[in-house]
Amino acid sequence: MGKAIEAIDLDIYYGSFLAVQGVNMTIRPKTVTALIGPSGCGKSTYLRSINRMHEVIPGARVEGSIELDGTDLYGAGVDPVGVRRQIGMVFQRPNPFPTMSIYDNVIAGQRLNNKRMRKDATDDLVERSLRGANLWNEVKDRLEKPGSGLSGGQQQRLCIARAIAVQPDVLLMDEPCSALDPISTLAIEDLINELKMDYTIVIVTHNMQQAARVSDYTGFFNIEGTGKPGKLVEMDETKKIFSQPTQKATEDYVSGRFG
């Protein structure tokens, strides 16, 4: 668990529109990498291209490659379904399956793998995943209740439990706290700190304090104007990006003098 990601000359298109251009990025295993930048700069698009989720939108495609520990995720014969089983994702808004109980939500991914599991092994997996997401104590007495009955922060942690239950190598988070209150945000940030012991984490965030708090490395994306492609301006250790970035644009953005 916890693999390295390497993007090489990555261009991402929606139809004929070039959304993100020329990304070269190395993400080290078992670290937290934050992607920051203004809205529309392509950081979410880039994140979604790492587990090939952006392909869900008709016409979306990439050129270049993304390698997971040396294996090209866009190589010939690579099944995007297999990629997504290795690289988990947590979305902006909590999205537990409303028709499933908390218990079933956690093992939803495991069920897909068609592994027949004994009841006690499943129970064990559910407990381990929920403990891993710091949610166990809050829900252990109501595992059979619907996941949509939880609070927003709890739902988001349930989604994290669901993502880690399939034991992925990488966890992608697309603004996981943007719909949450500060207390729930803190709970998720604490959780991210614990999860990086086992997983490589990439997180998109609009909150620069959050990027500074949780990440080891930070990548700054920017866009020159509407209709132009987003680009990775600079990537370095988080404290370097926030104290002495090499690019003027990065300094303007992190110091709030953007625009």
Next chain:
Amino acid sequence: MSTDTSPGPAPAKAPAPPSTRPVVQPGDRIFAGSATGAGILILVVLAGVAAFLLIEAAPAFVAPAADIPGGNGIVAYIWPLVFGTLLAAVIALLIATPLAVCVALFITHFAPRRIAQPLGYLIDLLAAVPSIVYGLWGVAVLAPASVELMTWLQDYLGWIPLFAGPVSATGRTMLVVGVTLAVMILPIITAVSREVFLQTPKLHEEAALALGATRWEMIKMAVLPFGRSGIISGAMLGLGRALGETMAVAIILSVSGAVTFNLISSGNPSTIAANIALQFPESTGIEVNTLIASGLVLFLITLAVNSLARFIINRRREFSGAN
């Protein structure tokens, strides 16, 4: 709270005390009134129909058994009709529901957009075809064409009571009626299912895909559970139409009044609606009351079916995603 404690009468020129009634705009009042009126009207109509059925059917329930057509009493008269009605509707539903769900899924999740849209319109168009046209198609095309298939069914699956035979030479059988009704109710079930499938939150579809679900697994995880109540509602609408269908059944089915599960022979029970249509012009006195009594039974069956559907939908409301 207030310090205004002055006793005694208010000064003579004081404005009238503010009314405790909330301010209501005339537009609001008109709209509320007309909406309430429409709601009451539908209840009055329903009550009127029920009262008519009860009053007109009553003589048939109290009449001596020998006076009822057939001579064996009201139960013996209506029972084969109830059986035929349910049998035809259930066959139609069993064929149409899975097919409609598949068509709806194809339109919403598999077809390219430029095919999906015209196909959707086409399905809606099918729903507008009058049932007499389906009936004519059933008797003129489907019935003769199905004789060969039914012979095959009898030869190879004859050990199943459904296909015991002997095969009807004209093909005017319960099976053909069921298939015709299925075609008739297919559009309505498809249209309702398609609407709900389209409303599946993108968020949940992406959640399933991000877990490594294939397209079919995503549909099983996110789309079908979300659309479940919609599928049931659509099926119930279709069932309602199949139960009440009159002309198509009256034209196609060759009737003997036998209560049998044998779907491919020429001896079939009629259905309530078709029986009323065929018998009513030549009925007088107690015969009319008997027909209306059968109509009352149909009314109750439809009511029961709808309540059952409502119950099924509500049972798992907590998990519906509506909260």
